Amino acid sequence: MKPRLDDQTMALRVAKEFQDGMVINLGFGIPTLAANFIPEDKEVIFHAENGCLGYGPNPTTEAEEDFHLVNATGAFATRKPGMCFFGHDESFTMIRGHHIDLCVLGGMQVSEKGDLANWATSFKNIGNIGGAMDLASGAARLIVL
Numbered sequence: 001m002k003p004r005l006d007d008q009t010m011a012l013r014v015a016k017e018f019q020d021g022m023v024i025n026l027g028f029g030i031p032t033l034a035a036n037f038i039p040e041d042k043e044v045i046f047h048a049e050n051g052c053l054g055y056g057p058n059p060t061t062e063a064e065e066d067f068h069l070v071n072a073t074g075a076f077a078t079r080k081p082g083m084c085f086f087g088h089d090e091s092f093t094m095i096r097g098h099h100i101d102l103c104v105l106g107g108m109q110v111s112e113k114g115d116l117a118n119w120a121t122s123f124k125n126i127g128n129i130g131g132a133m134d135l136a137s138g139a140a141r142l143i144v145l
Contacts, residue, residue: 103136
């Protein structure tokens with residue numbers, strides 16, 4: 001049996017799939033960590049279902065944490081030039097309108113046929129499907145991590 005990769009290694013590997021100019025949605029768990037591994041020569045635009053476009057990686061210090069700026073997973077994010085905010089309805093219009101280039105979802109289970117189970121999270125004991133079903137069908141490309 002192969003040893004399990006650590007979270008940082010998986011996030012780094014998924015970040016290698018990011019192409020310059022992509023609009024990317026990162027799901028709960030390990031996918032969120034991928035925002036910390038963007039190569040300096042690439043510009044990607046992160047989208048969050050809660051109505052944020054163009055946020056940056058997780059803060060590295062407590063002073064950078066802004067209570068009002070979190071990604072869809074509830075983790076602190078950083079500001080980037082050009083970042084914008086909009087309504088939840090517009091966020092899902094972007095998803096359902098196929099304007100997301102890549103979605104990276106955390107998956108609890110994936111069957112041999114590609115069926116995805118990811119509706120429960122360990123975040124504050126919340127179990128809900130959220131936007132995963134829309135993202136899985138609306139993004140141009142899907143990676144389950």
